[in-house]
Amino acid sequence: MSLLEVKNLKKVYKTRFGGNEVEALKNVNFSVEEGEYxxxxGExxxxxxxxxxxxxxxxxPTSGTVLLDGNDFSKIKESAVAEFRRDHLGFVFQDFNLLDTFTLEDNIYLPLVLAGKSYSEMNARLNPIVEQLGISGLLKKYPYEVSGGQKQRAAVARALITEPRIILADEPTGALDSKATDELLRLFRKINQQGQTILLVTHSIKAASHASRVLFIRDGEVFHQIYRGENTSEQLYQKISDTLTLLAQGGDRR
Incomplete structure (x- = not known):
């Protein structure tokens, strides 16, 4: 069974006064295997x-299902959604979402504090993660005292410390310079190679070219997908670029 299964997903929004409907997702189907990146x-x-x-x-969703480890999101009680999200999903955002009044260490600890974990358990989880991410010497600093790349590493550490089933990353390189982007993408590859499942939403061809599979969304549907296979990141980059050109030109599915 796949780790994540998306079946016949549809999402319709009504305009402010209910006069019109906007179909954001039409019929989305795909799955993600454990350990995939x-x-x-999409535009x-x-x-x-x-x-x-x-x-x-x-x-x-308006209709359709999302299953994580066979658990149907729609069956989770409203009162348990936040706990489910905290225990099973890790998040990395474009704008970091760190609290400026907390040190990097406290920001990383936050989801475990909310989960009621002991300090000894939190500390045991923290050390190997921050050493791997190269921020062990920055833990007492505040977000405004470090660079964008260092903030994003702290955000990745916060996502990893809960030992999530899957990391959801939303444009994680969007606020980074080229050097910090390259460093973060190398870290994502390394984390994935250690078994962590990652799902990344991005406009960046460079970021997508580090994944093992790329899904393209057009008009609310999965339009096409590319597997890395034996391709290098440079070869995958070119294939992604070609597909995006086809998307922009309104080409048919391949």
Whole structure:
């Protein structure tokens, strides 16, 4: 059984006064295997942000199902959604979402504090993660005292410390310079190679070219997908670029 299964997903929004309906997602179907690194791409308005919000259990579909380890998101009680999200999903955002009044260490600890974990358990989880991410010497600093790349590493540490089943990353390189972007993408590859499942939503061809599979969303549907296979990141980059050109030109599915 796949780790994540998305079946016949549809999302319809009503306009403010209920006069019109906007179909953000039409009939989305795909699955993610444990240990996969999947990127989702598409033009603005294609539905990928709506899809991510549903996968993050921040929004509910109009119809269709999302299963994580066989658990149907729609069957989770409203009172238990936040706990489910905290225990099973890790999040990395474009704007880091760190609290400026907390040190990096406290920001990383936050989901475990909310889960009621003991300090000894939190500390045992923290040390190997921050050493791997190269931020062990920055833990007492505040977000405004470190660079964008260091903030994002802290955000990745916060996502990993809960030992999530899947990491959902929303444009994680969007606020980073080229050097910090390259460093973060190398870290994502390394984390994935250690077994962590990652689902990345991005506009960046460079970011997507580090994934093992790329899904393309157009007009609320999965338009096409590319597997890395034996391709290098450079070869995958070119294939992604070609597909995005086809998307922009309104080409048919391959």
């Amino acid at each position: 999947v990127a989702i791409m 603005s308005g294609s539905g990928k942000t709506t899809l991510l919000n549903i996968l993050a259990s921040l929004d509910k």
